[in-house]
Every structure is written in structure tokens, then in C-alpha cells.
Amino acid sequence: MAINVIFLTTIPMNRKMKLEKHLQSQLEKRKSKGxxxxxxxxxxxxxxxxxxxxxxxSKIEEIHSYENDFIDNGATGSRLLSGNKDYHEELEIFLEKYFKSESALLFNSGYMANLGVLSSVPQKGDTVLLDELSHVCIKEGVRLSRANYYNFKHNDLQDLEKKLKKIETGNIFIVVESVYSMDGDQAPLKAIVDLSDQYDANVIVDEAHSTGLFGDSGFGLCCHLGLEAQIFARIYTFGKAVGVHGAAVVGSNVLKEYLINYSRQFIYTTALPHHSVQVIRNALGYRANHxxxxxxxxxxxxxxxxxxxxxxxxxxxxxxxxxxxxxxxxxxxxxxxxxxxxxxxxxxxxxxxxxxxxxxxxxxxxxxxxxxxxxxxxxxxxxxxx
Ligand SMILES: Cc1ncc(COP(=O)(O)O)c(C=O)c1O
Structure with missing residues (x-):
């Protein structure tokens, strides 16, 4: 009996120690490489x-203030269960107008919004072409889908077209950032939209670093260029120039309905609380007034x-x-x-x-x-x- 007890407790201990050692060695590796x-x-x-x-x-006190009396500290559940509140739906109506789209759907962050669209919309047999400098959440999202995916050289229309020509079947998606997060350059959006028309491809634009910028109201680059109607999905994030937190995917009503049904990052998480929703609304209103x-x-x-x-x-x-x-x-x-x-x-x-x-x-x-x-x-x- 005693032998059995020792046997059962020593194996997990060794495994635990091994894991700690492995993690430590990975950290040392990082340190040695600078x-x-x-x-x-x-x-x-x-x-x-x-x-x-x-x-x-982020530092404007007026944005922090509440217009309404206290509603709640938390949404209490997923939007599909107890968490769907008037304040979410009101903000989505506001966002549709702000970003000139048929529909808008809130996500808890830009990371989740990109994962939400890219892991659920492209299907097996489809192909996603993404700029090689795309943010990790775009790469991760596409990896979670069952579609084929290939990088094209950064902002290189020739390379993009070369890859478009090779696709024979399935839906095609071209994914870009309107402004690249680490290089600060813009995607050639007009030319990309023209190519997408030629090859019957759907364009998805992550507007993380242009949300709040461009134009009088800060409606991002797609609207600034008047391309919004030709883009399948746009992802706006509120944690950068808007100074708060959260994100929205905008596009057609069908896209919104689809994401509500199939995006795990939308379905299986607690919805944004009232305060977050209120400061997004306040911050965008403030931006439009300034x-x-x-x-x-x-x-x-x-x-x-x-x-x-x-x-x-x-x-x-x-x-x-x-x-x-x-x-x-x-x-x-x-x-x-x-x-x-x-x-x-x-x-x-x-x-x-x-x-x-x-x-x-x-x-x-x-x-x-x-x-x-x-x-x-x-x-x-x-x-x-x-
Ligand atoms: C291009 C891009 N997309 C998405 C995100 C994620 O946005 P969020 O910080 O709202 O999760 C970032 C954040 O660094 C980003 O740079």
C-alpha cells in the first residue's frame, strides 16, 4: 500500500519539475538571444x-463621465444569454452610422474581433491571402480557420495578383491592415479593392491603427477613401486612437447574423460592461466634435x-x-x-x-x-x- 502511494505521488512531481525546467530554459534562450x-x-x-x-x-476626463444613471457593473453573461443589453444595441446602431455600414457587432477587443471573423468566415476549400506584415491576431485567426492561407509580400500588388491567379476554387479573402501597426505605412487600399473586383475576392481590412483618425470624425481610412461599400468586413478597435477599449466588426447584416451564430469569440465570452460601452460612445462623440x-x-x-x-x-x-x-x-x-x-x-x-x-x-x-x-x-x- 505504502509503495503504491509513493509511486502515485512521485510521477506527477517529476512532470511538474520537468515543466518548470522547460519553461525556465525557454526563458534563458530568450535572454541569450537578447x-x-x-x-x-x-x-x-x-x-x-x-x-x-x-x-x-485616454486622458480626457469628460469621456469618462456617465450620461445615464447606474445600470450595471457587468453585463452578466454572453450576448446570447443574459448579457445582451439595450446599451450594446444602441452603441451598435451608433457605430453603423459612424462607420457607414449596414451593421456593426461589438467584440471585447480588436484581437478577438479579428479572430472572430477570420476563424469563422473562411471555410475549408477557401483561400485567404494575407499581407506578410499582418498583426499576429490576423495570422492566428486564419490559422484557426480550415481555409488555405498564404502570405503575400508586404504591400506588393504584383505578388498579390500572382497568388490570386493561382486560385481555382472556393471563396477568396484578401486581408490587410489599413495602416500597419509596426511600420506605419498604409495598404494600397484602392488598388487592392480593384484587384478584388477582378478576381471576385472579398476584402477584410483591420482598421486598428486608423480608427479615430482620418477625416473630420475619425472614421478610418476605408471611409476616407470612399471604399467602405466595396469591403466585405472592416474591424475597428477602440484601444488605440480612441483611447478606450473594445472593437467592432462592420459589414452587411448577413455578416453580423453569421458572426452571432458562428464566431466563438463572440458567443463564448461575457459581453462588455455598461461603462466600457459608454466610454466608447463618449470617446467617438468627443472625437467627432474635435x-x-x-x-x-x-x-x-x-x-x-x-x-x-x-x-x-x-x-x-x-x-x-x-x-x-x-x-x-x-x-x-x-x-x-x-x-x-x-x-x-x-x-x-x-x-x-x-x-x-x-x-x-x-x-x-x-x-x-x-x-x-x-x-x-x-x-x-x-x-x-x-
Ligand atoms: C493591427 C492590429 N490589429 C489588432 C490589434 C488588437 O487590438 P486590441 O488591442 O483592441 O486587442 C492590434 C493591437 O495591437 C493591432 O495592432
């Missing part, structure tokens, strides 16, 4: 050149691009996201530390978030960064690369 990640608090004494809060909306924020941001981007010297290996971008390529993890970390020491909150971006050899620092410009702060930043960057 790609180890650590949580770092944002120091208020530093100038923010790192957050995605491009317009500064078109000057977008003009101020554009002026700051223009200033930054003008002041940086040609010695700096900067990616071309007219967006608040600006990448300076260092080419390896060590150099990127050193450069970010140098900027940190000069009181700028700027982070290195390492592989696998960006391709190997493209390690960089990612600078985010904001409407609230003063001209003096930007001039000072450019001065230190130029000095480093002298």
Missing part, C-alpha cells in the same frame, strides 16, 4: 512617445519627419507610428535605453514581433506632444546617428 520581454511601468516623468493614444483621448485633434497630429508628424536627419534609418510613414530600424535586438535595446535615459518613453520592438533583422524602436507621435518635445526628441535621435 529578446527577453519584461513588464515595465510607464514613468509619468517621461515624455510619452510610446502609447497608441495618438489623440490623447476635428482639430487630427490636424494637430498631422502637423506633429510633419514636424518629426522634417527634423530627422537623413542619417537615420527611418521607415517612411505619414502616420503617428514611426519606426527606426536598428537591425538587431541588442542595438534596438541600446537605442531605446539611450532615449529612455533622455526622458523619452520609447520601446524597442524585437523579433518575433517584427521580422529578424528589422528590430527597431517604435516611436508613436501624439497630438499632445509639444513642438518642443518633438524637436528635443529629433535632436537626440540625430545625435545618436551622427
Amino acid at each position: 529578446g527577453y520581454r519584461q513588464l515595465k511601468k510607464q514613468r509619468s516623468a517621461l515624455t510619452d512617445f510610446s502609447s497608441n493614444d495618438y489623440l490623447g483621448l 476635428p482639430e485633434l487630427w490636424l494637430e497630429l498631422q502637423a506633429k508628424i510633419e514636424l518629426f519627419n522634417r527634423l530627422l536627419s537623413n542619417n537615420v534609418n527611418k521607415l517612411e510613414s505619414e502616420h503617428p507610428v514611426q519606426g527606426i530600424i536598428l537591425g538587431n535586438a541588442g542595438e534596438a535595446v541600446n537605442f531605446a535605453n539611450y532615449l529612455y535615459d533622455h526622458s523619452f518613453d520609447i520601446r524597442p520592438i524585437l523579433s518575433p514581433t517584427v521580422p529578424k533583422g528589422k528590430e527597431r524602436v517604435r516611436i508613436c507621435l501624439h497630438a499632445f506632444n509639444s513642438e518642443e518635445e518633438i524637436t528635443n526628441l529629433c535632436h537626440h535621435i540625430n545625435q545618436y546617428f551622427q
